[in-house]
Amino acid sequence: MIAKRMITKLEGGSLIRKMFEEGNRLKAIYGADKVFDFSIGNPDLEPPKEVTDALIELASNPTPGMHGYMSNSGYESTRAIIAKKRSEESGLDIKADAVCMTVGAAAAMNDVLHSLLDDGDEVIVLAPYFMEYNNYIDNHGGKVVSVSTDDNFMPDFDAIAAAITAKTKAIIINSPNNPSGVIYSAEQLTKLNELLKAQDHVIQVISDEPYIDLVYDGMEVPAVLKYIDNVVICFSWSKSLSLPGERIGYTLVSPKNEDYADLTGAIVLSNRILGSVNAPAIWQKVIEKSLYAKVDVANYEYRRNLLYGNIIDAGFDSVKPNGALYVFMKTPNGMTDAEFAAVCAKYNLLLVPGASFSRAGYCRLAFCVSEATIKGSRQAFFAIAEELGIAHKAEL
């Protein structure tokens, strides 16, 4: 009796649940400290003090109407300072009206896709990618067109060009990337812009940027707004301020976007009719007071170093992630990701097969887990390497 598409999706969803249950089963048998569960990618740091202080201040000083409705796009004052920050970063003159406050990046993506897609329109995604995009695209009648990136997980422009059709409405980019942690360079963004502008219809770039503040090795993420014209940003504070449960983010349409007026209007309308109505009032105000705050990024970098070190030292191969919260390691000896995951599971080491990100031959490990888990897992990585006949590159 429920919708047919939901029956299919409910069956698919149970795979992830099985993994979660397997982790719990192993922990019950061996003890939590003997299970190295790298499968779950939830930000685990607490929000910065600016955020918790702002929340106390707002709660303690109630003002009339502070929990009431505002414009569906959110408070003008909140949108204005976000526009100012993004203007500073990009050198563009971004108005508050470019911004629509949303219930996190997931709602932002849905708002944008609902605004853009007619039935059968195509959206290009660059594999490996966060496969929840498939659901977001399907929700609004779109069709996913998956294009593989190169061996360093960078855009393959020939492949993108070959995938473009008259029905291509948008391409989603996600830099720093989940699952690979790579960051696209200014040159790559410029090339993407040139490729898209050379087409005979507008193709929107949807820049999903939840990891933009989680960057390591002194790297800087090039401002997409500087290099791409027809772009809409989808941002969330879930990771930057560790507020994933509170659902606060935004969309921002570039002032250079050829569809600026229609798109900003359609996004606000989508935000209303898809059911968010508006982003939570109090969190908009918290953001206004703590926009320049960040979680303890050095802590994530430290754990990235530990986990990446384990993987490389044990003898495995991986691109070093410069951002986000994951290592996307290559499976050794040409094993499939399912085969490798099965071997790892014997050592109570849990990871997500790359097929879950539309890229077989790799596995994702989240380093937003306890330092003890990462340190404890070192011997497991070494033992797995030994079982597979792989030479270590360092001492245990």
Next chain:
Amino acid sequence: MIAKRMITKLEGGSLIRKMFEEGNRLKAIYGADKVFDFSIGNPDLEPPKEVTDALIELASNPTPGMHGYMSNSGYESTRAIIAKKRSEESGLDIKADAVCMTVGAAAAMNDVLHSLLDDGDEVIVLAPYFMEYNNYIDNHGGKVVSVSTDDNFMPDFDAIAAAITAKTKAIIINSPNNPSGVIYSAEQLTKLNELLKAQDHVIQVISDEPYIDLVYDGMEVPAVLKYIDNVVICFSWSKSLSLPGERIGYTLVSPKNEDYADLTGAIVLSNRILGSVNAPAIWQKVIEKSLYAKVDVANYEYRRNLLYGNIIDAGFDSVKPNGALYVFMKTPNGMTDAEFAAVCAKYNLLLVPGASFSRAGYCRLAFCVSEATIKGSRQAFFAIAEELGIAHKAEL
């Protein structure tokens, strides 16, 4: 370049914006106290002290992970006490798993419709109704089938029976009703259940209940769960606790629902993939601490009495609303709602034509406006009646 359906919807949306702008224009010319704007139905009371106290307590006593992800359906503890409250009201044994916390009732409705509708499925709505339902239904490929209620805005069961087809997937009910303020009786709910159960396929009742706590004249709203089997409740604290900007509500599937297992699962999945992911964490916890609190309902009832009194005393005709925040008055002398609204506008009195609720010949006036506005409007109602040759029923 944006989606075709959005172009149409953006054009429609501008009518409401024009009304809002007209109100502002009149206020600028005549002064805010000389304009009687009954067009906007936003709850204007402050949240009860239990709510603001709970927010301070939570903000001031942060616990690790309190702003982090939880299950997509929300905190088990929050869902459990909601299930307990609804069990007490209905006499049913409702489990926490029946409940999914949502970003208000609008997200709840979208979650339910996304879970139920295949392309072309029909959803019956009972006019007059909140026409945002049209968008919610259209979002998920459904078709709106509008069935008029009787002169007292009560369900017309023959008309409902005649509207049912093999494609009918659901019927939306909304009691207390926006815009009419009527409350369906236990007998009417029982009759609706019998009618639907007599069909050869399951038809779900979606009970949209944002006004269930705003009830006057000592009335009680019969618990839909007692009388209807295949029902899903969509609830929001926007009105009950005056938290419309914070976006907190829930869905609840009746344990008697024939599709209980599929539907509870599909709703949680929809909540995730439509972009809410989960309801805001802190508001779930606030609700847990103030579930039995209510806004000052007597204040709304007082203003209902004032506005309804003005309308009746001036000589107009209206069903008396027993709940919600609106009077849905009949246009006098067989005028169309647009004609009557135009006359009212001459007296700086703004209301919403019934066509905006799919019921011509009526106009909606919200009484969640200041007491001064309602009192000040009395002379305007009397003057309008005089212009139209209508005899007053009381002194000015």
